[in-house]
Amino acid sequence: MWFFFSILTAFFESLKDVTSKKVLKEIDEYFVSWSLRFFSSIFLIPVLFFIEIPELGKSFFIALLSAGIIDSLTTVLYMKAIKYSDLSLSVPMLAFTPLFLLVSSPIMIGEFPNLSGLFGIAFIVAGSYVLNIQEKEKGYLGPIKVLLKEKGPKLMLIVAFIWGITSNIDKIGIRNSSPIFWTVALNFTITMLLSPIMVSKSKNSVSFIKKNFGFKILVGLFSALSGIFQMMAINIALVSYVISIKRTSIMMGVVFGYLIFKERNIKERLSGVLLMITGVFLITLS
Numbered sequence: 001m002w003f004f005f006s007i008l009t010a011f012f013e014s015l016k017d018v019t020s021k022k023v024l025k026e027i028d029e030y031f032v033s034w035s036l037r038f039f040s041s042i043f044l045i046p047v048l049f050f051i052e053i054p055e056l057g058k059s060f061f062i063a064l065l066s067a068g069i070i071d072s073l074t075t076v077l078y079m080k081a082i083k084y085s086d087l088s089l090s091v092p093m094l095a096f097t098p099l100f101l102l103v104s105s106p107i108m109i110g111e112f113p114n115l116s117g118l119f120g121i122a123f124i125v126a127g128s129y130v131l132n133i134q135e136k137e138k139g140y141l142g143p144i145k146v147l148l149k150e151k152g153p154k155l156m157l158i159v160a161f162i163w164g165i166t167s168n169i170d171k172i173g174i175r176n177s178s179p180i181f182w183t184v185a186l187n188f189t190i191t192m193l194l195s196p197i198m199v200s201k202s203k204n205s206v207s208f209i210k211k212n213f214g215f216k217i218l219v220g221l222f223s224a225l226s227g228i229f230q231m232m233a234i235n236i237a238l239v240s241y242v243i244s245i246k247r248t249s250i251m252m253g254v255v256f257g258y259l260i261f262k263e264r265n266i267k268e269r270l271s272g273v274l275l276m277i278t279g280v281f282l283i284t285l286s
Contacts, residue, residue: 002237005229006245012226014252017091018260019219021082029079032219034198037075037191039220040227044184047228057176064182067169068189072197074159074166075190081159085152087257088269092250093156095124095276097243100164116282123279130272167239170231179231187227244280251277 016036023032081090173182233242251273257263 002233002242003245005233006237006242007248009226009229009233009242009246010249010252012222012229013246013249014256016219016222016226017082017087017249017253018256019215019222020079021087021261023215023219024079024083028201028203029076029083030194030198030202033075033079034191034194034202035216036079036219036223037187037194039216040223041184041188041191041220043221043224044187044227047180048184051178051180054178054181059172060176063169063173063176064185064189067166067173067186068193070162070166070169071186072190072193074162075194076197077155077159077162081152081155083152084155085150086263087261088254088263088266088273089150090152090156091253091257092127092269092273092276093153094160094163095127095247095250095273095280096157096160097163097167097247100161120279120282123282124276127272127275127277127279130268130275163243167234167243171234171239174231174235179235180228183224183227183231187224247280248277 020032020036023035027035081093084090170182170186173186177185230242230246233245251270254266254269254273258266263269
């Protein structure tokens, strides 16, 4: 079941990226970040009436505040990344999350993958190189330099690093509550934390809610479904396993980027993504 939940997480995650990219063409990233969490909360909060409210552990509120603050930051960074660069360039950087988890999970929650993860790391690094292989004419480090200079991939790499930490905080929060309750509480907390940021930083007014209203609802729905399935999967499997399968959303995002936004160099980028996902699965087997 954890594998099935993880695949559903990946699918809805990729749909969230596509709809967010669409909305970001007209509205700034601060408003879209807040809209994502706000509309997601609208779908999530009613779920509380249909579940048993769990007894909260002593670490719940510490985990909730920590994850809420950090995920508020990553939500904005994520939206900036997909706004300023192609989906097929920025989203693949999330493949580095399992790599960071190899370091953080043993320290934070005592989950130890074995040495096959090293081969996974090699494939992920090789895949990130192939993403911009056409830049090799500028030198052997050309493809890597492009990724580090391009705003979207650079921001998404920061997100991947941070998620390598917060995925473990999610598991702590779940252990001190329940998967669905944690998802609802975390999303609501992020919404509250993003509200003053949106008011102070956004160039758009609340009247923009009416514009592309359907897309905003879809962004929230896809985010809510992705979050629920992710927490359900994390509850019954290693964090590194779940996040690894979730990263198959990268391939879906590259394909959607080509089909919907007509992004270029699809063959090279898809080849790079396949290498990265191979690395992700090798880490999963560790």
